[in-house]
């Protein structure tokens with residue numbers, strides 16, 4: 445569908461959702477505070493009058509305070525783990541689950557999957573939205589699913605050999621880890637496995653890590669590639685993915701309205717400029733969220749993709765505000781550190797940032813493992829420290845650790861150890 449037509453459809457759906465959301469007492473109060481009624485939504489420009497929704501709104505209204513549909517129509521409940529104590533909930537009607545499955549099926553097909561693929565689905569199946577979103581999307585495509593969930597790495601490798609698995613899903617860290625365990629067990633993924641596609645989400649993935657996963661899992665050698673997945677519980681779960689053109693992550697405009705705002709002025713940024721992604725769910729019934737401040741800094745392209753799809757793409761993911769570290773007054777995104785580290789072929793993808801406190805001053809240290817056979821001397825470390833310093837604008841010490849000494853992850857990797865309050 446041409447972009448203009450999609451945007452007209454979005455405005456119609458947004459208006460309907462605003463009425464739905466207005467039926468919720470908490471949100472009705474928000475609308476009143478903003479001096480706004482859903483009937484005021486006449487033109488595209490009126491969307492910005494609708495109040496934002498924040499992560500704390502979901503937490504403060506846990507469990508059912510933001511429900512817009514009827515409780516008897518709810519058929520599924522998911523939530524995030526809630527590192528701060530209170531989880532972020534999401535509820536679904538039957539239609540919500542159907543829409544989610546359709547979006548995910550589109551993602552998989554755009555990424556190159558078909559019904560002949562054997563898919564080992566290693567995103568966790570539980571309260572976390574990822575596993576189920578992947579599962580039902582894959583089922584909709586008609587692929588052959590092996591629902592392993594996360595973990596049991598040696599068994600995962602055995603199943604890949606037994607069933608001729610062609611597609612692997614899980615976090616990028618888990619894909620990196622599984623390729624390492626394969627080599628340790630004498631399995632060369634390029635020669636001994638048939639993996640051609642990887643659909644990896646749940647955490648940010650730098651271009652360099654993606655490149656390494658592509659090589660090591662054999663995706664490129666077998667004619668496919670790694671596809672990154674983007675999504676968040678507040679929007680129902682995983683929702684968008686790289687297509688075969690590998691030129692960005694498509695967001696389906698008939699189900700999600702996107703705005704890209706300057707987080708300070710809250711004005712829309714110019715096309716091609718970075719901004720904070722603000723998302724509205726246009727199709728969900730049980731708990732539609734409008735104008736959600738994701739805190740994710742991205743660049744969006746509205747040009748028609750090489751694949752032919754008109755739905756815009758996230759072309760650059762610059763960091764998630766939640767992940768941002770404040771060290772001695774300097775903002776640091778762990779993904780930027782990874783980007784810098786992995787440009788060095790001698791450095792493996794196993795690394796962590798340790799923030800400490802010495803005599804009231806914050807200290808920053810990167811612990812990394814070298815790749816097997818790498819020669820690391822003092823000069824190498826000193827050059828790396830200088831590069832990190834000029835990039836992060838803060839002193840950062842580099843400690844090389846023995847291979848295998850840093851923790852491996854089957855789900856989301858933990859890249860930051862904050863010892864400041866210990």
Ligand SMILES: [Zn+2]
Nearest residue numbers: 687689749751
């Ligand atoms: Zn595309």
